[in-house]
Amino acid sequence: MIGAIPLVVRSREELRTALTDASRPVGLVPTMGALHEGHASLIRRARAENATVVVSVFVNPTQFETPSDLTAYPRSLDPDVALCAAEAVDIVFAPAVDEVYPPGTGTSVHPGPIAEGLEGAARPGHFVGVATVVAILLGLVGPERAYFGEKDGQQLRVVARMAFDLGMPTAVVGCPTVRERDGLAMSSRNARLTAEDRAAAPVLRSALLAARAQWLTGERDGTALRDAMRTVLAAEPRATIDYVSVADDGDLREIGGRAAGAVLCSLAAWFGDVRLIDNETLADR
């Protein structure tokens, strides 16, 4: 059912109808819209691996901690549908809030310890919102595979843990971060940076590469790896550090002493009123 123009559905009922005779397997790419090349790479992966590709476009209010961040989040369905058309998406699911959260809804999904640090600590309630909306989207679409970017590293792990814990028949697939030529991870928030902050923002990637360089020399101490990142970030006055982390790649517990296995290096920093994140997994070959 690959066509030039995706079918845009707005309600649970329309989605169900559209999926009734869909060829299997189905791949889902959940997004909040404002699609960029990072999303396009997820969609291409889904297109290559599935007979039917569904892209959801839904700015989920429950994962924003502040009303201003929700209001500021960009919305642009027409260009999003155009990008989906160019990538041969079959179905775009762009529901209103009360189709995702019907009147009287009360259920929430709590992801547990893996969601407590990092973004979970910096953004209280964020991952309950993420886990709940992803559970709903996976329930409504019932895909064989769902695609998430590695750029939101904790989110990817929270969603994979949730889908496994709840026995869902969906494989959660992580896809490599897509970067601008200067190394900045693609994000819809990048458009809100001033020119000066945009020029400074690749320092996030530089800090992660400093940790990687240390790792490749054999450094396994959590504090030393964090210090390597902090030193790079401190040299950029436009960046205000929110957190710098070296955590176990599986359960995301912060590494106190020496890392025993793969680690997730991650960081968050403010540039003006824009908060950016990035991460890098370090593992023995």
Place this chain on the structure above:
Amino acid sequence: MIGAIPLVVRSREELRTALTDASRPVGLVPTMGALHEGHASLIRRARAENATVVVSVFVNPTQFETPSDLTAYPRSLDPDVALCAAEAVDIVFAPAVDEVYPPGTGTSVHPGPIAEGLEGAARPGHFVGVATVVAILLGLVGPERAYFGEKDGQQLRVVARMAFDLGMPTAVVGCPTVRERDGLAMSSRNARLTAEDRAAAPVLRSALLAARAQWLTGERDGTALRDAMRTVLAAEPRATIDYVSVADDGDLREIGGRAAGAVLCSLAAWFGDVRLIDNETLADR
């Protein structure tokens, strides 16, 4: 795939294999074992409506508030499998705890306001445990229909709300309470009653019928209906009231003044150290 002996599977993997070529639709009857005629009625309904019937037998530790209640809960897989065989069940899923909750699991499902009163108030954490285990079982089995008894009236509504809220492709089907000849609702806990308490326990049903009699005369006041039940229960010295409730049948909010629509009358009482519940829906014809 109707056979004389059900296939007993113990792990997620065995279940997945057993369901790979199962005829659709699939009906699931989730139980905690100790199967009685009430469960048999659920299984017969599932058998009549589905090509494949799965019965899960799992005493879920997370829905017990006290270790002693969990320890006291009866376990008897052999007779349970025999009952399933007699009812032509296809698959019995009897997992160990760590197949339902794998190592590192952290996800829980919170059902919201509908779970706050009644059993939810009397048993803190109970419905988080129920919602989580049912979400997992629905995820693992992926049935078209799942069957629950009306005897656990709030549980039925919590599960139906949860499945709908999370967009699950499963219809939650409520089935009428099966009663002993003297009106006592069947429950695996009945076996723990002393002879005297067993003789007294039908007072629960009598109290509900008193509310029904009032309703049929046109009484719609919540307090008057609760008083009708309390009067009957108070006349039985062996019963210690836990709660007596008249609530909106949809959202289970307690009725303060006059009921505008259908109500759920429900009650819980102790007989010695055994806690029993029962309920009755009252609606205009």
